[in-house]
Amino acid sequence: MxxxxxxxxxxxxxxxxxxxxxxxxxxxxxxxxxxxxxxxxxxxxxxxxxxxxxxxxxxxxxxxxTGKDDLDQAVARHAARLVSDWIRPSLSAAGSPPEVVHGVIGRVLSWAVAHPNLYRFRARLGTAHAVPEITEAAVANLRAAGHQAHLPAYVVASVVGMVDAGILWWFDHRDEVGPAQLNDWLAAQVWRVVAEVTA
Missing domain, CATH: 1.10.10 (Arc Repressor Mutant, subunit A)
Structure with missing residues (x-):
């Protein structure tokens, strides 16, 4: 040739x-x-x-x-989709809003335990990818429970960041608190924030 x-x-x-x-x-x-x-x-x-x-x-x-940063962002978006797919059933689960919050955080925690490195990677690059879907599902759940429907995205971003920070801390301190206790504490704090905004 x-x-x-x-x-x-x-x-x-x-x-x-x-x-x-x-x-x-x-x-x-x-x-x-x-x-x-x-x-x-x-x-x-x-x-x-x-x-x-x-x-x-x-x-x-x-x-x-275009480079490592571009790939990192694509991986973070992919990881966020994996987490969203995993927690989606619990976003529309039956129960009071505090119970639903507890269930969602439990699902997030179980995914983090199964994929600690990928969870760290996604959390390090921010929470923005998770916010729209969680906001939409949370508003629908709150409406069904008779609460006000408005839930600002910055509030959702803040509580997602708090959950991420709590789980990342726990990865390095598992001997200090068990997963069930962490789940209970995070769910209580998240519900306090959400309840204040939607009261």
Whole structure:
């Protein structure tokens, strides 16, 4: 095969890689590889390790992400979706608002225990990804219980941050308090904040 034919094949391959669906698939594969590396090795992962896990040369990662920060944000959004999917059933569970809050935090805590490195990673990059869905579900639950429906996003962001901070602290101090006690305390504090806003 001549040089011109090789060049045409290379251009065709690059164009095929530029198809939106294919680019999205490859991007997602890189994110999932990063998740596996974080789960196994912790939050400080090198881009080269992620590329190796994805089966790609490191320069190919840069075709889909502008750099480590861009990849980190994509991984954080992916982790936030995983947490949301896990807690979604408890957001619409039967029970009083305090009971629902307790159940939601229990689900978050159980996910964090199963995925401590990924939880640390998501929490480190902020709470913004979780706020809209939790706000919508909380407002629906509060309305059903006869409370005022307005729940500012900054309040939800604050209580999500408090739960994250409590769980991150607990990861390093498990001998000082059990998960059930932590769940009870966090749920009580979150409900105090929410109840004051919706009274």
């Amino acid at each position: 001549g040089n011109a034919a090789v060049k045409r094949d290379t251009i065709a391959a690059r164009r095929a890689g530029g198809v939106p669906q294919e680019r999205a698939r490859r991007r997602q594969a890189i994110v999932e590889a990063a998740v596996r590396v974080i789960e196994e090795h912790g939050t400080d992962t090198a881009l080269g390790t992620v590329a190796d896990r994805a089966g790609l040369p490191r320069p190919h990662v840069y075709r889909h992400f």
